[in-house]
Amino acid sequence: MEDRRAKLAAAQRLIAPLVTQSERVRHPLGCAPIDACLHGGLVRGGLHEVAAAEHAATPAAIGFLLALVTLTAGSQPLVWVLPRHGDFGQPYGPGLKAFGIDPGAIFFLRCVNTQEQLWALEEVLRAGAVGAVIGTRPIGMDLTASRRLHLAAEAGTTPLFLLRAHQDHETSAAVTRWRVQSHRAASDSLGFLGASRFAVALERVRTGRPGAWVVEWDHATLCLRLLTGLQHRIPEQDPGLFAA
Numbered sequence: 001m002e003d004r005r006a007k008l009a010a011a012q013r014l015i016a017p018l019v020t021q022s023e024r025v026r027h028p029l030g031c032a033p034i035d036a037c038l039h040g041g042l043v044r045g046g047l048h049e050v051a052a053a054e055h056a057a058t059p060a061a062i063g064f065l066l067a068l069v070t071l072t073a074g075s076q077p078l079v080w081v082l083p084r085h086g087d088f089g090q091p092y093g094p095g096l097k098a099f100g101i102d103p104g105a106i107f108f109l110r111c112v113n114t115q116e117q118l119w120a121l122e123e124v125l126r127a128g129a130v131g132a133v134i135g136t137r138p139i140g141m142d143l144t145a146s147r148r149l150h151l152a153a154e155a156g157t158t159p160l161f162l163l164r165a166h167q168d169h170e171t172s173a174a175v176t177r178w179r180v181q182s183h184r185a186a187s188d189s190l191g192f193l194g195a196s197r198f199a200v201a202l203e204r205v206r207t208g209r210p211g212a213w214v215v216e217w218d219h220a221t222l223c224l225r226l227l228t229g230l231q232h233r234i235p236e237q238d239p240g241l242f243a244a
Contacts, residue, residue, distance in 0.1 A: 006110050025157065027072045031226040037202055037211045038176070045157040046175035047150040049137060050141050051164035053181040053199075058166070060182035064098040064198045065161050067224055072159050076131025078106045079124045081117055083136050098196075100222040114138040121149055121160065128156030137162040140170065147173040149217055177204040183214055195219060197227065 026041035035041050042048065048068065052061035069078065080091065093103040107130075111117040118173065121135050133153075150173045153160045164177075183197040196219070201212040214227045 001058065001241055003165070013197075026136045027069060029068070029071050030223050031213070031215060033211065033226060034179055034202070034213060034215075034224075035201055037209050038205060039208045042068065042157050042159070043175050044072065045154040047146060047153055047160045047162065047173060048176045049162050049164045049172060049174040050178045050180060051168070052166045053179050057180060057182045058163075060196075060198055062163060062182040063099065063196055063217070064178065064180045064200060064215075065134070065163055066096070066101060069134060069159075069161055070100040071224065073131030075102070075105070077129075079109065079130050079133045080106050081111060081120045081124070081133065081135040083138070084110065084112050098219045099217065118149070122152045123206075125149065125152035125156045125158050125160055128158050130158060132159045132161060134161050135163070137164045137172075139165050139168050141172075143171045143173060146171075150174070174204070175206050176202060176208075179203050195225075 018205070025044040026038070027044060028035045028041040029038070038229045049077050050061050052058040082090075083134040091103070091106070091108070096103050109124075111120055117135065117138055118141070120131060124130065124133050149160055149162075162174075162222050166223070179201045181199040196217045197214060198217070199212070199214050202208075204210065216225045216227050217223075218225060
């Protein structure tokens with residue numbers, strides 16, 4: 001037994017230098033089963049991708065992405081790199097506030113093409129001066145480009161959250177990849193729209209394990225809750241969609 005412990009300690013000493021400082025900084029999401037799959041929480045300095053299960057679920061994917069941003073960045077300033085055109089319009093102030101994000105604390109950068117988007121994302125990440133960076137992953141962005149962004153996020157110890165198109169089949173260096181399906185929202189005591197709900201699948205995570213849950217975002221307390229007793233099914237996926 002002592003020999004086994006000595007070998008384990010030696011292995012840990014060898015691995016420790018390979019773990020970057022940004023990988024040690026994790027933000028718990030507040031849901032124990034999800035945090036367990038993430039080995040304690042979401043890595044701060046890294047690339048995280050959120051994809052819709054289908055095109056119609058893109059607004060739900062954006063909502064869940066914003067929840068992750070709030071839980072990770074808190075009230076710190078944000079940078080949102082936008083493409084010239086978007087299928088679902090532009091960020092809406094009251095909607096941002098529902099996810100705990102102050103519209104006045106966001107710097108919006110509009111880019112005319114993919115090259116400009118990638119350049120802006122990398123430069124802002126390396127500066128390390130904001131709580132998080134948000135963007136839309138350009139379709140066709142290759143593995144090399146995603147690695148550059150991940151390394152920039154590590155260098156600036158800043159999380160990067162990219163909205164990924166549901167039909168994007170490119171490989172990526174992302175630390176986590178999530179797939180989101182819309183779920184019927186909760187109603188308040190008067191029957192009006194209440195808390196937002198999402199069917200979420202963590203499809204890939206470094207140093208962790210995948211999982212799937214139904215979660216609820218509380219707009220009043222700005223926290224994520226796990227809903228128990230609700231059956232859900234994540235749609236069938238192309239096995240190559242989120243290949244490493």
